[in-house]
Structures are given as C-alpha cells and as structure tokens.
Amino acid sequence: MIEHSIVRRTLPHLFLVLAIVVIVFPIWLVFSASTQTLADVLDAPMPVVPGVHLLENYGRALLEGTKSLGASALTMVKNSLIMALGISVGKIVISLLATFAIVFFRFPLRGFCFWTIFITLMLPVEVRIMPTYKVISDLGLLDSYAGLILPMIVSATAVFLFRQFFLSVPREMAEAAQIDGAGPMQFFARVLVPMSRTPIAAMFVIQFIYGWNQYLWPLLITTKEQYYTLLIGINRMLAVNDALVEWPVAMATTLLAMLPPVAVVIVMQRSFIAGMTETEK
Amino acid sequence: MAKQYEFSARRLPYLLVLPQMIVVFLFFFWPAAQAMWQSLFIQDAFGLSLTFVGLENYLKLFKDPLYLDSLVRSFVYAGFVALIAMSVALFLAVQANRRIRGALFYKTMLVWPYAVATLVAGVLWMFMFNPNIGVLSYVLFKRFGVEWNYLLNDSQAFLLVTLAASWKQISYNFVFFVAGLQNVPASLVEASAIDGAGPFKRFWRIVFPLLSPTTFYLLVMNLVYAFFETFPIIHQVTQGGPGQATTMLVYKVYRDGVFNLDLGSSSAQSVVLMALVISLTILQFRFVERRVTY
DSSP states (O other), X not given: OOOOOHHHHHHHHHHHHHHHHHHHHHHHHHHHHTTSOHHHHHSSSOOSSOOSOHHHHHHHHHHTOOTTTOOOHHHHHHHHHHHHHHHHHHHHHHHHHHHHHXXXXXXXXXXXXXXXXXXXXXXXXXXXXXXXXXHHHHTTXXXXXXXXXXXXXXXXHHHHHHHHHHHTSOHHHHHHHXXXXXXXXXXXXXXXXXXXXXXXXXXXXXXXXXXXXXXXXHHHHOOSGGGOOHHHHHHHHHSSOGGGOOHHHHHHHHHHHHHHHHHHHHHTHHHHHHHHHHTTO | OOOOOXXXXXXXXXXXXXXXXXXXXXXXXXXXXXXXXXXXXXXXTTSOOEEEOTTHHHHHHHHOHHHHHHHHHHHHHHHHHXXXXXXXXXXXXXXXXSSOTTHHHHHHHHHGGGGSOHHHHHHHHXXXXXXXXXXXXXXXXXXXXXXXXXXXXXXXXXHHHHHHHHHHHHHHHHHHHHHHHHTSOHHHHHHHHHTTOOHHHHIIIIXXXXXXXXXXXXXXXXXXXXXXXXXXXXXXXXXXXXXXXXXXXXXXXXXXXXXXXXXXXXXXXXXXXXXXXXXXXXXXXXXXXXXXHO
C-alpha cells in the first residue's frame, strides 16, 4: 500500500513462517515419534527425522492398541465417529425443528421456548458434571452411545444461526406453499431445509469437530474399553508409569485422532469460517 | 411492515420444539437445579444420610485457603491465556491481512489447528517437554542449563499448561481477527496514511478501535475457554499438580466430585462456576446490544 522497502515486505512472511513452525513443530515431533521404535524415542534426544516403522506402529495402533489399554484404535475411531456424528446430526436436526416452530408459528409458549434454549449457553457441561452424571446413570445410560450423545445435543448456537437464516427467507414462499396445498411439514422438508444447505454445512463442520473433540463427558461415563473414544484411549495409554508408556503406538493414535477433524476443516474451510463468524452476531 | 406470514396449527409447533425441550430440561435444568439443591446439604462419608446445612458449604468454600488459592490461580491463568492467545493471533492476522503473496496459504495453515482437540494440544506439549524424553526439555538442559521438570516445579507446570492452552486457542482468535480486519474500510486507513500517520499510529488509532467489538467478543470467549474448556490439558499434563500448582476451578470440581466424593462442596463449586459463566454471558450480551443500537 504505502511502504515499499524490502524489509517491510519480507517481515510479514518471516513472522508468518515462524508462527507456522511453532504450530507444526509439536505435531511433526509426534509424527516422527510414531514412525520409530520405542527404544529410539526413549533415547533422548529422540531423532527429529522420521524413522521407518510407520506401518508397523500404525498397524499395531489400529488393530491392537497398547498392551495396557485393551482397545484398538479401530474400535475407538468407530466410537469417536459415532459420537461426533450423533452429536452433530442430532444438534442440527433438533435445532432445525425447534427453530422452524419458533420462526414460522405463533404459539403461546414461543418466547419461553426461545429463552429456554438461550439459557443453555450459560450451563456448559463443566459446571453440571456430577448431577448430569447422576441423570445418565439413573436412566441406565452409562457406557452407551445414547449416554455419550444425548446430553450434548442441545445447541443454542445452532438455533441462533438457523433463526437468522429462517428470518431472511421470504414469507411469501411459505404462503405460496400453503396455497399450493402443502402442509407446514412439507414446506419444511421440501423448501426450507434444501434452502438452508449453507448454514447446515457450516453448523455440521463446527459441531462435528466439537463432538469429535469431546473429552470430559466420555471420561466420566465410559468405563468399558469397548466404548472408549480416541481421546480417552490416548489419555489411558499415557496414564501409566512413565517407563511403560508405548510412545510410538500412543503417538500414532494421537495423530489418528487429529486427522478427521483437521481434514474436515481444510476441505470445508469456507463453510467453517462462515459458520464460526456468523454465530457471533 | 406487512404482517408476517405464519402457519396456523395448534399442536404442531409444540411437537417440533418437544425434542429440544426434553433434552434441555433433562440434561440442563434438572442437573443445574440438582447442583443448587445439593449445595445446601452435607452427605455423610458413606452417602447414607443428607443433612441440610443451608449456605454452610459456600461459607466453608470461601474460607478454604485451597479453594481461594485455586480461584485466584484460575483468574491469573485465564488472564494469561487470553492475553497470549489474543495478542499473538491479532499480530498474525494483521500480517496475513496485508497484500502479500501466499496470504491464502498462510491463512489456511493458521486456521486448521482449530480442529486439534484440546486434549491433543496437551499431549503435544507434554511430549515436547517430557522431563525424560522431551526434545525441548533436552535442549533446555543442554543448551541453557535449565533443569526442566514440570512434574516437580510449580512455575514450570503453570507455564506449560498456560502455553499449551494458548497455543490451541490462537487459530480461533485468528479466524475472528481476520474477519474483523476485512471489515475495516481501507479508505480510512489510506486517508490517515495520506495525513502522514505511520504504520503504528494507523494501527492503534484507526484499526484497533474499529476492531474493538471483535476484541471484546474474543476476550469473553477466551476467558470462558480458559476457565472451562482447558480441563483436558490440566487432566492430561499435570493432574492439577505438582501440589496445587495447576489446580484450576473446573479441575477441582471434577476431583472433589469424582474422587473425593464430596458432593456438597462439589455442588457449591459448580454453582459458583455457573454464576461465573452467567456473568460472562450477560456481559457479552449487554455489549452486543449496545453495539447493535449505536
């Protein structure tokens, strides 16, 4: 714009590259550790250049897991995927339905419903740990997918985002649909939902990542290996005596846990940024 | 304005909001009410009887030096995390927002770590700084003679969890600052350049004030993040130790509830945390309202 000296033009690149190094370096180390033998990793300093045991380590992680854990990464990937999809799809479905009612119908408890959903923003799971655990245990949902998913599927953010979008839909469309003989639910399924592809995609990206990265809740309610998610598995692999940690396998699992959400962000970057910055309003 | 078209149906809207309402009441309101209720009781050691004690759990809490210590520490921690994560992100957003080659590449590279789980962030930093095998703790010792052991040293442990938590939050802040910077009219900045303002002055006098809504929003979100969402880092890296050095409020609720089975105190702590989130949220919305009206 105004300045033209070489220093001024190269400095931003320098800072940005430095930042990328700071971000990538720890991940590189984990990758490198996941391709070496345990002996190599333990012999400080660990080589920064990747070794040749990639297939072996990832194979063991996926099919067996560490000795102490008793769950393979394949099982845990499945659990993480079920939890992430259950939470993201669940949030989107119940939020779409509720928002449709709040925006397109006039009924006595409309304001009450909206504020009820709004207030959930102020009750993150961290502040109601023990009593929510009690509810799930009373319902017999400990160690189950329903228990992992259900308490997480309320989303004030999704309701806000969909509400904003629904309010921008011309009302004549609803009127026209009704004149053509379509009921409200037909309008919802055939017109409104297909029109909402963009906000739905944005919400999906954000909520998938949110679901995949859940930690405290699965930590509380899963005790059986068959329900461990990847993050719980990683924690358990590392929570043994330092001398017994199977670093290469644990680090391979860590990388596997990072891959899906990162891929989603990179592939759907545009939806993701739109979804994040839109809900701010 | 013309009358808004609405569907007329008596029962349908209730059916539509029903799933959401069931989940909200079952998993949000009921547990929150339970927490408030339980905070008024003391349970005996075997969980057999409850004694109503009024506000005693709260009074005990605020007389407990360990709790007060954890309260102060959490605020210091949250303040540092917000400060580091926001200032680094703002600086990088300003760099990436210049008309430079490869801006898109830089943005992508700085955005994707958003998807890295908080727990994984903890694992990454724990691995780099592991006292026995960590590459960076090795470098610290060999090059700088620093004896690094976050499992024994209080301030090293605090520093490590603060850095890991900030590292993870930079991407989130970066996305918002980039979006905010794109809304700053270039004409304003150019006009002030023509008036002879240097780059620093342009930034602090023009750009930064225009960014203030974004900055304020992020400040609240970063505090909420540091208080509530960094539990996995603490749980993974230090388990609140050494001693109490990294026992933040949420970790303490978890430990007192799950391991020490002190339900009364844990519930009282939950209610204090609720009050904290509620005040942060209200702060947020009062500000948003003001922004909308001016």
